Amino acid sequence: MINSIYVESIIKTALLEDINYLDCATDYLIDEAQEDCARFLAKDDGVLCGIDVALRVFTILQPEGFEARVYKHDGDVLKKGDVIAEIRGKTRTLLKGERTALNLLQHMSGVATATNRAVRLVEGTKASIADTRKTLPGLRPLEKYAVTVGGGRNHRYNLSDAAMLKDNHIDAGGGIANAVAKLKARLGHMTKIELEVRDLDELQQALDAEVDVIMLDNMSCDMMRRAVEITNGRALLEASGNVTDETIRAIAETGVDIISMGAITHSVKAFDISMKIEARSEK
Secondary structure, three states: OOOHHHHHHHHHHHHHHHHOOOOOOHHHHOOOOOEEEEEEEEOOOEEOOOHHHHHHHHHHHOOOOOEEEEOOOOOOEEOOOOEEEEEEEEHHHHHHHHHHHHHHHHHHHHHHHHHHHHHHHOOOOOOEEEOOOOOOOOOHHHHHHHHHHOOOEOOOOOOOOOEEEOHHHHHHOOOHHHHHHHHHHHOOOOOOEEEEEOOHHHHHHHHHOOOOEEEEEOOOHHHHHHHHHHHOOOOEEEEEOOOOOOOHHHHHOOOOOEEEOOHHHHOOOOOOEEEEEOOOOOO
């Protein structure tokens, strides 16, 4: 679920960026009373996400009289040519909200589609697919929601959620044992610690320090398989780094618990969706 206050804020920011004080094409061309219908159409195969967010764009612009019939919902699998929704409202509303609605809908559906592809590639293994903090500024809640719609799971939401020690933290904090000990002395009992390791020696240090989650950073599949054997369930193991469609299955089959992927948010391809207003005859 997405906090509605956040959704309102991001939409209003996007609309203000796009419309500013005037839509010089729409406001001068279209009569204020004119109404029209439009359809959202899928132009590819994938997973839908963000239809309610997209529709909220129009109800913010037109609080009364806007209507929508929704045929496909978040999480539904789309086929090229599917009608996602039909909308009716003031023509000015449809034209002014089109780009903002599509930007959000296409991006969120792209994230859900990419996540779902990764989830299907690891079916039959114990590995779950998780996102990272490599998100577009301001859009993290939407992107993390889209990951769950695609069948993935969320990693920490922000820096306050958990203590994650990466190589720079370790180097700046005086080594693994010292850094973890300092954290445990200050963290509350509800906050977990995750530690990034680069080899099996660091893995053993992480296990000795009794951290909750260990990230296996850019390890070979052979090394990850050995890490799973050594860990033997004493901590959750997360594989990360250079995960692709070609490598993800082999990584999952090593026995790791989690595979985290920045690519499903930071460099995802937008899902192709169009919005078409019904054509009018010339007058």
